[in-house]
Amino acid sequence: MSLDIRSWGVREIFNFLLITILALVPVYSWMSGNTFIITLVTRALVYAIAAMSLNLIMGYGGLVSFGHAMFLGIGGYAAGIMAFHGNTNGLLQFPLAFFVAGLFAMIIGALSLRTRGVYFIMITLAFAQMVYFAGVGLEAYGADDGMTLSRRSRLGPIDLADRNQLYLFCLAVLLFTVWMMGRIVNSRFGMVLRGAKSNETRMLALGFPVFRYRLAAFTMAGAWCGIAGALMANQAAFVSPAMMHWVQSGDLIVIVVMGGINSLFGPVYGALAFIIVEHQLSVWLKDTWQLVFGPMIVLLALFARNGLDDLFKLMGGRKDGRDG
Amino acid sequence: MADALLETKSLFKRFGGLVATDNLTIAIRPGEIHALIGPNGAGKSTAVAQLSGQLAPTAGHILFEGRDITRMRMPTRARLGIARSFQITSVLKDFTTLDNVALSVQAHQGHSFRFWKNARKDPTLRDPASLLLNELGLGPRADVITAELSHGEQRQLEIAMALAGDPRVLLLDEPMAGMGPEESTQMVTFLKNLKGSRAMLLVEHDMDAVFALADRITVLVYGRAIATGTPEEIRANAEVRDAYLGADDMVA
The missing domain is CATH 3.40.50.300 (P-loop containing nucleotide triphosphate hydrolases)
Incomplete structure (x- = not known):
């Protein structure tokens, strides 16, 4: 997003409004006494960070991973297990979540990226299931019931046990993620990743060893999702294998598609829409909410292939379609 | 000989x-x-x-x-x-003409594990690519998405991409x-x-x-x-x- 307001289109104005609204959520919560909204939006922010990491490989790399939630789980467990053993220093927990998730991603990516298309979807799903059942097998850490975190993380002066501090910390991580992803996808590395999505053979013929770049992207996406996982553990004060269930991976894909593939802010809109609609429907319809939510997703897939991107285009504001 | x-x-x-x-x-x-x-x-x-x-x-x-x-x-x-062009046009369809050639230039400037600088604003990529497009007469089409180029222009782009690495x-x-x-x-x-x-x-x-x-x-x-x-x-x-x-x- 350019800082020159005169160059803004509809998309930039919406992004600006979105950030403003997100920044005002704690103020509203404080004034209205509604603490639930801050919990709900925190959850959406965490999903947005996870979905943005998926968007790097899926939206920009064309690699549909159906196992991305495993890195949420790995990051969550990294933080949770440390907390279980009495270490709640976030300055250690978050880097650990980052590196462990990244290590898993590197190994799993090295094997999965040898396949294409549907096979890639299936193999990432298979690895995620393996990690899921490994989580179920962690008897010491609650097995399939998971475990409650006795204490949330502290990062220097920041205490994530405080609802508002947790919210603002998630928002800061989210904004940093948007900025960082913006740099990455427009860098030389990003151009290679996007070029390989467009025409792999051509990129190979030009002299790019595509596999290496994809593996790097897969590793980065996994590591960053590990951060989201550690945040999720803090948000819920709880980790369980359910964090990396395949349905969770599917939700992340839906969030990315809803927000508009190939758009930096897309996953943020997608996550907010997903979490809020999911919540409201379950309030109104109780157990049957998925009967409505499912068809909504189908309609979206049929009529708004590019998610909110289509909406911005309709409003005539497509200034820099591919990169915004 | x-x-x-x-x-x-x-x-x-x-x-x-x-x-x-x-x-x-x-x-x-x-x-x-x-x-x-x-x-x-x-x-x-x-x-x-x-x-x-x-x-x-x-x-x-x-x-x-x-x-x-x-x-x-x-x-x-x-x-x-060793550079090649393809019998069936093979370009990056959702990129601009200039992007396509710039990527070819990039392939010959060492590894691309560079994550920070904006590649589309990098004169070491864009300038040689522009120069080549001008030589080939594709200069005026530099900022067009390649899917919208005519068949002949796409064929020329094929050659430009092959040439960009100075093979x-x-x-x-x-x-x-x-x-x-x-x-x-x-x-x-x-x-x-x-x-x-x-x-x-x-x-x-x-x-x-x-x-x-x-x-x-x-x-x-x-x-x-x-x-x-x-x-x-x-x-x-x-x-x-x-x-x-x-x-x-x-x-x-």
Whole structure:
């Protein structure tokens, strides 16, 4: 997003409004006494960070991973297990979540990226299931019931046990993620990743060893999702294998598609829409909410292939379609 | 004559029972345009695919500057200086013309594990790419998404992408495919201007173009080279005449 307001289109104005609204959520919560909204939006922010990491490989790399939630789980467990053993220093927990998730991603990516298309979807799903059942097998850490975190993380002066501090910390991580992803996808590395999505053979013929770049992207996406996982553990004060269930991976894909593939802010809109609609429907319809939510997703897939991107285009504001 | 820049030694490629490349030994010398002609299904594109590293040969060797590159992968060969264009246009369709060429420039500037600087604002990528597009007459189309280029323009872009890395050898797989007569003439002029500066393997059906450009010609029939020689020698070769060139073609 350019800082020159005169160059803004509809998309930039919406992004600006979105950030403003997100920044005002704690103020509203404080004034209205509604603490639930801050919990709900925190959850959406965490999903947005996870979905943005998926968007790097899926939206920009064309690699549909159906196992991305495993890195949420790995990051969550990294933080949770440390907390279980009495270490709640976030300055250690978050880097650990980052590196462990990244290590898993590197190994799993090295094997999965040898396949294409549907096979890639299936193999990432298979690895995620393996990690899921490994989580179920962690008897010491609650097995399939998971475990409650006795204490949330502290990062220097920041205490994530405080609802508002947790919210603002998630928002800061989210904004940093948007900025960082913006740099990455427009860098030389990003151009290679996007070029390989467009025409792999051509990129190979030009002299790019595509596999290496994809593996790097897969590793980065996994590591960053590990951060989201550690945040999720803090948000819920709880980790369980359910964090990396395949349905969770599917939700992340839906969030990315809803927000508009190939758009930096897309996953943020997608996550907010997903979490809020999911919540409201379950309030109104109780157990049957998925009967409505499912068809909504189908309609979206049929009529708004590019998610909110289509909406911005309709409003005539497509200034820099591919990169915004 | 100088030593071969890129050569094959007894190259074989079998697809099941089909022998697409049958004991092929050709040599592309520095600076020459070596044309590879033959009827449909003669194995011309298969030969290009093996030279570029897209296909692995069943047997035989490929040498580049005397070095065995038979097992070398396509990206490594490209960085060594073996560039190719595709018979069926293969460009990055959702990128601009300039992006396409800039990526080709980027491929030859070391690794791309550079995550921070905006590649679209990097003059070391954009300037050489712009220059090349201007030389090719594609300058005014630099910022157009390539899917919207005309067929002829896309064919030119193919060549531009191959040239952007300043290759030692150009493998051109039917550069005139699907072009109108005017565009073809332009392409012939363009390739003529390139002549001497780098070696080229030219696969082409347009015999006017082949005889206008080639220093030497190899005729491929059923994967086997039945003759290699100067255009005059090929024109006079009775076997070639029987196997491939119709009497009408010879007038060219």
